[in-house]
Amino acid sequence: MRADPVDVTVLSVADRLATRGSGSDKAIARHLELARQLLGDAFAWLADPPPTLVRGDELARAVGIRPGPELGRIVAELDEATFAGEIATREEAIDRARELLGSQHSQR
Secondary structure, three states, rough: OOOHHHHHHHHHHHHHHOOOOOOHHHHHHHHHHHHHHHHHHHHHHHHOOOOOOHHHHHHHHHHHHOOHHHHHHHHHHHHHHHHHOOOHHHHHHHHHHHHHHHHHOOOO
């Protein structure tokens, strides 16, 4: 299941707003400021996402899997990694997909 950056940020704000105790007002204020920045970045990215690093059919061929749910999951994880700035090139996307496949198969 793909984590939406907006949903995750809003959930974190709700959790932080439940904070009580010494220093909670300061912690809430800092968290809200960070959330504003993250939401701005997330909405900007969603409005104008970067070009796809590698198409699904090309990725399937490169890593040797068939189109289907597993490929969809990997593409979603690559989208998240692109958003986070963890990958920026086609080669990095393919390498990450291989890592994801390797970790999935080692968990079985």
